[in-house]
Amino acid sequence: MKDRNGRPVVVVTGIGLVTSLGQGKTDNWAALTAGKSGIRQITRFPTGGLRTTIAGTVDFVKAEPFCAAQLSENFARIAVEEAVGEAKIGGKGDFPGPLFIAVPPVEMEWPQREALAKASGQTGDVTYADLLKAAATGAFKPWHDLFLFGTVADRLAETFGTKGSPISLSTACSSGATAIQLGVEAIRRGETDAALCVGTDGSVQAEALIRFSLLSALSTQNDPPEGASKPFSKNRDGFVMGEGAAALVLESYASAKARGAKILGVIAGCGEKGDGFHRTRTSPDGMPAILAMRGAIADAGLTPDDIDYVNAHGTSTPENDKMESLGCMAVMGERMKSVPISSNKSMIGHTLTAAGAVEAVFSLLTIANQKIPPTINYAQPDPAIPLDVVPNVARDARVRHVMSNSFGFGGQNTVLLFAAEARQ
Amino acid sequence: MGQRDVVITGVGLVSSLGEGLEAHAGALKDPSAVNVDATTYAPFSVHPAVALELDRQIPKKLDQKQMEPWQRLGTYAAGLALEMAGLKGDKEKLSETQLIVAAGGGERDYAVDGQILTEMPKSATPGVLLNEKLMGELRPTLFLAQLSNLLAGNISIVHGVTGASRTFMGEEQCGVDAVRIAFERIRAGQGDRFLVGSSYNSERPDSLLIFAMGGVLKQGGFAPVQKREASPGMILGSAGAFFVMEAREAAEARGATILAELADVSATRSIRDAGAVAASLGVAIDAVKPALSGAVAVISGASGCADITAEEFDVIAEKLPGAPIRATGNRLGHALESQFAVSLALGVLTLKDGALFPPAAGSGEAPADTAPQSVLVTSVGHKRGEGAAALKRTQ
Numbered sequence: 001m002k003d004r005n006g007r008p009v010v011v012v013t014g015i016g017l018v019t020s021l022g023q024g025k026t027d028n029w030a031a032l033t034a035g036k037s038g039i040r041q042i043t044r045f046p047t048g049g050l051r052t053t054i055a056g057t058v059d060f061v062k063a064e065p066f067c068a069a070q071l072s073e074n075f076a077r078i079a080v081e082e083a084v085g086e087a088k089i090g091g092k093g094d095f096p097g098p099l100f101i102a103v104p105p106v107e108m109e110w111p112q113r114e115a116l117a118k119a120s121g122q123t124g125d126v127t128y129a130d131l132l133k134a135a136a137t138g139a140f141k142p143w144h145d146l147f148l149f150g151t152v153a154d155r156l157a158e159t160f161g162t163k164g165s166p167i168s169l170s171t172a173c174s175s176g177a178t179a180i181q182l183g184v185e186a187i188r189r190g191e192t193d194a195a196l197c198v199g200t201d202g203s204v205q206a207e208a209l210i211r212f213s214l215l216s217a218l219s220t221q222n223d224p225p226e227g228a229s230k231p232f233s234k235n236r237d238g239f240v241m242g243e244g245a246a247a248l249v250l251e252s253y254a255s256a257k258a259r260g261a262k263i264l265g266v267i268a269g270c271g272e273k274g275d276g277f278h279r280t281r282t283s284p285d286g287m288p289a290i291l292a293m294r295g296a297i298a299d300a301g302l303t304p305d306d307i308d309y310v311n312a313h314g315t316s317t318p319e320n321d322k323m324e325s326l327g328c329m330a331v332m333g334e335r336m337k338s339v340p341i342s343s344n345k346s347m348i349g350h351t352l353t354a355a356g357a358v359e360a361v362f363s364l365l366t367i368a369n370q371k372i373p374p375t376i377n378y379a380q381p382d383p384a385i386p387l388d389v390v391p392n393v394a395r396d397a398r399v400r401h402v403m404s405n406s407f408g409f410g411g412q413n414t415v416l417l418f419a420a421e422a423r424q
Numbered sequence: 425m426g427q428r429d430v431v432i433t434g435v436g437l438v439s440s441l442g443e444g445l446e447a448h449a450g451a452l453k454d455p456s457a458v459n460v461d462a463t464t465y466a467p468f469s470v471h472p473a474v475a476l477e478l479d480r481q482i483p484k485k486l487d488q489k490q491m492e493p494w495q496r497l498g499t500y501a502a503g504l505a506l507e508m509a510g511l512k513g514d515k516e517k518l519s520e521t522q523l524i525v526a527a528g529g530g531e532r533d534y535a536v537d538g539q540i541l542t543e544m545p546k547s548a549t550p551g552v553l554l555n556e557k558l559m560g561e562l563r564p565t566l567f568l569a570q571l572s573n574l575l576a577g578n579i580s581i582v583h584g585v586t587g588a589s590r591t592f593m594g595e596e597q598c599g600v601d602a603v604r605i606a607f608e609r610i611r612a613g614q615g616d617r618f619l620v621g622s623s624y625n626s627e628r629p630d631s632l633l634i635f636a637m638g639g640v641l642k643q644g645g646f647a648p649v650q651k652r653e654a655s656p657g658m659i660l661g662s663a664g665a666f667f668v669m670e671a672r673e674a675a676e677a678r679g680a681t682i683l684a685e686l687a688d689v690s691a692t693r694s695i696r697d698a699g700a701v702a703a704s705l706g707v708a709i710d711a712v713k714p715a716l717s718g719a720v721a722v723i724s725g726a727s728g729c730a731d732i733t734a735e736e737f738d739v740i741a742e743k744l745p746g747a748p749i750r751a752t753g754n755r756l757g758h759a760l761e762s763q764f765a766v767s768l769a770l771g772v773l774t775l776k777d778g779a780l781f782p783p784a785a786g787s788g789e790a791p792a793d794t795a796p797q798s799v800l801v802t803s804v805g806h807k808r809g810e811g812a813a814a815l816k817r818t819q
Contacts, residue, residue: 046551049559105529105572105593108634110540110554116633117541126541128534128629132465135636136643144638145807149528149572150594154808157693165691165809167601168594170572178590182605189612206555214564274523274586279490279568279577288586409568410577411586 001253001422003268004301007188009422013261014087014249015361016079019348020056020242024082029365031347032373033394037226038348039240045206052218054225055204056242056349063202065146069106071202073152075245075354076101080160080198087249087261089194090161097194097250099162100182101153102175104203104353108147116140152200162196172408173313175199176246176356177416181270183250193255199357200245209241215280217317229350230377231314231343232321232389239315242349246357248364253422265364268302268401268419271295275411282323288413289327293403296415297331301423302401304332307339309372309397311363311404314343315350324405325385340397342375342390356406356414363402363418372397430610430687431818433680434509434668436501436621437769439756440471440661444504445773452755452770452781460646460659460757461627467643468636470626471661471757476500481507487582492531492569493662495578498623501664502579505619509668510680515584517678521668522615523576523589524606526599526622526761530570532630536561575623585619596725597691597809598622599764604689604811606669616674621666622762632660640729640806648787649728649753650737656730658806661757665765667772684775687715687798687814694810701804702735708812709743709800715814718797721780722749723771725763727806736804744800748792754784764803764811771799771815778817 001009017024020038021031031038038056044066047053061078063070090096113131119139120130134140145151153166171178176199183195212218219228219238229240256263273295275288282289297304313324329336344362345351351358366372371394378391402418437444440459441451451457462469478488478496481503488496506512511521540557547553568574576589592598592605599622606618625631635641635658642657675682690711694704722740726733740749752758752767759766774780780796783789796817803811 046549046555048549048552049555051559103593105570107529108630113537113541114544118545124542125538127538128633131541131633132468132629132636135633136467136639138639140637141639144634144640147634148595148807150597150805150808153594154693158695165597165601165604165693165811167592167605168598170591170593171589172571172573182590185609185614189608189614191608206551207558210555210558210562211567211570213559214562215567272588274580274588276580276584276586279565279574279581292588408573409571410573410589411580412573412577412589414588 001424004424009253010184010187010250010267011253011256011263011422012248012265012267012364013251013256013263014083015264015364016082016247017361018058018075018078019244019358020058021348023078025365032344033371035374035376035392036347037376039225039228041225051220052209052213053222054228054240056240057204058243067109068104068203068205069146069152072103072200073155075202076152076156076198076200079245079247080156083247083249084160089249093159094161095196097192097196098164098186099153099157099166099196100179101168102179102199102353103152103168104201105170106147106149109205112143171412171414172410173352174356174406174408174412174414175353176358177406177414179357180248180360180416181414184267184270187250187252193252195250197250198247199354201351201353202243204241204243219316227377229316229346231316231346231375232382232385233378234380234382236316236318236321238317240349242351244351244354244358246354246361248360265367266419266422267416269296269300269417271299271415273413275413280409286323286327289407290330292413292415293327293331296403296417300417306401307403308399309366309402310339310341311359311402312341312343313405313407314345316345322384325387337386338388340372340388340390342373344373346376359404360416363404366402367399367418367420370396370399427611429672429685430607431670431672431675431682432667432684432686432772433670433675433682434505435683435769435772436504436666438473438476438497438501439663440473441756442474443476449773449777455782456785458646458755462645465629465632468632468641469646469659472627473497473662482582490565490568491578494530494623494625495569495575497625497662497664498575499578499582501621501623502619502666503583505666505668506583511668518584520587521585522587522618523579523585524602524618524620525576525591526602527572527575527591527593528761529572531628533562533566595760596763596803596805599761600691600803600811603813604691607686607689610669610671616671618669619666620669622765623664624662624759624762626660626662642728648784649726649733649751650787652728653730658727658758661759663756663759663762663766665762665769682818684772685816685818687816688712689813691811701732701810702739705736705802705804705810706739706743708810712812712814716798716800719794720744720747720798720800721774721792721796722747722800723767724749724751725767725803726751726753727758728753729806732804736802740802748780748790750781750789754787767801768813771801774799775815775817
């Protein structure tokens with residue numbers, strides 16, 4: 001089946017998920033629609049001296065050595081296993097299409113720097129010359145590969161047998177959505193019948209948290225942890241870092257039908273727009289986000305009136321939620337006041353690189369279950385955001401079309417549109 | 425899908441040899457022109473970037489201050505590319521231009537890192553010390569100079585390229601994929617105009633550290649990539665390279681000068697056993713070879729990691745017997761994420777000038793006696809990924 005522009009219709013036939021709420025889409029959906037929070041006190045590193053001491057960490061997945069790169073790889077493996085298993089596509093280790101994966105920028109971390117400093121034998125002031133000297137001994141060889149940006153993707157490509165050159169990408173907090181968009185485009189070009197699209201992020205480490213903290217982006221309402229992320233509330237004060245991964249098997253409608261696969265939903269449209277206003281702030285008129293939303297709706301051949309639910313970026317920062325709300329109202333007009341909009345981040349925090357993919361999975365589950373997950377911790381409405389945020393309790397609803405927003409530092413705005421049914 | 429021609433209408437290049445295509449054309453005429461710093465990070469060498477008059481492409485001091493060197497290199501090179509393409513300041517077209525950037529990450533605060541590493545072993549609570557030091561000493565906006573996608577972000581801010589941006593990561597191969605995805609999208613009508621490129625700053629010990637651990641850096645001074653058996657490995661080079669890539673019809677509609685046609689791009693992946701690079705690069709070359717015509721020159725991004733570099737030259741010689749080869753690494757070093765873009769820039773330069781630059785001194789590269797009509801650009805990542813592109817002279 002082709003869409004009205006003559007492009008192959010893109011559907012989803014497998015999804016996989018791991019977040020602080022648990023492993024697998026069943027457990028995650030149950031917790032999410034029960035309004036449970038996965039935010040907790042950080043225990044994996046000392047939090048003394050920090051303003052923020054909470055996060056939506058995934059503590060049940062281990063990594064050795066324990067670092068963001070390895071943890072992100074492990075999350076992604078879990079999510080991909082589930083997605084590929086559900087799609088029943090290809091043979092074992094033989095996925096019939098390319099891999100697009102959103103990964104956090106990989107870096108060597110403090111335990112490694114400490115080990116190099118120690119191995120250098122320097123007892124006075126340690127400099128990078130000492131670390132280089134220790135590195136040149138060859139005693140730390142495995143860390144070269146571990147901390148290359150392309151390693152997570154390459155290892156997954158190897159295990160799951162994806163085809164071609166795997167792409168690792170970052171569009172900051174919209175990365176997960178961009179991974180999906182790249183897959184949609186590849187199928188629409190007719191380059192492939194299937195694509196594996198993944199977002200993963202396991203970067204709750206001291207320095208990563210401190211970087212966001214220094215930009216005053218994080219909530220400091222640490223007690224109780226589960227109350228900190230409160231998108232659209234008047235007393236919202238920043239986001240809470242989260243972790244997790246989501247994987248989606250994308251296929252052309254024709255290919256999915258031909259092999260009798262169960263279609264979980266349709267990716268009907270993608271929209272994106274850059275913003276050159278500021279490194280972290282959005283254009284005051286909100287136009288880039290508005291254009292990204294309009295772009296996705298137009299790409300899907302729909303109108304704003306067709307949108308039944310908005311899966312918000314909803315970070316719980318003062319700026320994002322206000323601008324996102326304004327943007328939605330500009331796109332949908334007066335009707336937006338009655339269109340449900342909710343933020344999964346109220347429960348799982350902001351899974352950063354993974355967020356766009358995680359929220360894509362929740363959007364598809366919303367369609368599949370005809371139930372909208374809530375925005376929890378909504379006790380103080382913000383008069384500047386006069387929207388139906390599905391406060392605190394999940395709601396049964398007829399949902400045919402979901403718009404999922406993702407915005408990021410560096411002027412990134414990506415919007416995906418999911419539909420229950422394929423149309424020409 | 426209709427297959428549209430993809431053309432290059434602007435190139436921006438900055439490196440250890442200079443800024444702009446003309447400066448590179450000039451420098452490359454001297455077979456032994458190479459700018460190496462063998463002392464700062466001894467036993468490793470780097471090719472340091474030439475000093476740039478930043479105001480020319482990054483007019484606001486505040487923007488300059490918000491970036492670290494890798495971002496300045498890239499933002500500067502992007503400006504050069506837009507200028508050459510005649511798009512600088514064309515708000516309407518720039519607001520629709522898509523951006524695909526190949527990037528790693530940014531620099532650290534070396535002084536703060538050193539202090540922390542010095543004090544941690546002496547502390548009873550090293551984790552808390554780390555928190556307090558980082559909270560107290562790090563410049564808050566340093567994060568924005570470290571994030572991979574903030575090169576694209578800075579280009580959007582400084583040059584107004586705001587169609588949308590995507591950043592690919594993953595050492596050499598992300599540079600190939602950035603060009604490949606832009607190429608495929610233009611060809612299939614998923615966009616008319618892209619600014620594509622990358623930048624890398626080699627003058628940073630934190631980046632050298634990763635490769636030093638892997639034993640993939642050459643030690644003991646400069647040697648051509650073909651002559652590194654004694655001490656195999658890369659000599660990293662600072663560079664920024666950007667291209668304006670357009671659908672031919674879009675370029676012609678605005679009366680742009682077409683520098684070269686990007687006729688095909690292929691990216692492949694292998695498991696790095698002996699012979700794997702030859703096989704995998706062979707597949708990539710075979711994929712783009714039909715797009716080559718007339719006399720062919722080859723620009724190789726070879727790393728100097730001896731085994732895989734030998735395989736690369738062998739397979740090129742097998743696929744294109746007698747074609748003259750020039751290794752980018754012999755002149756400007758190895759620029760990781762940017763290496764493919766740099767090689768592609770030298771390919772465009774070759775076609776634009778109608779002559780291949782002379783062999784690098786001591787490299788054993790053969791002289792070229794005919795004017796190339798097309799250029800094969802190859803990439804073999806030091807750890808993974810193979811790729812090839814075909815450039816053609818425009819009619």
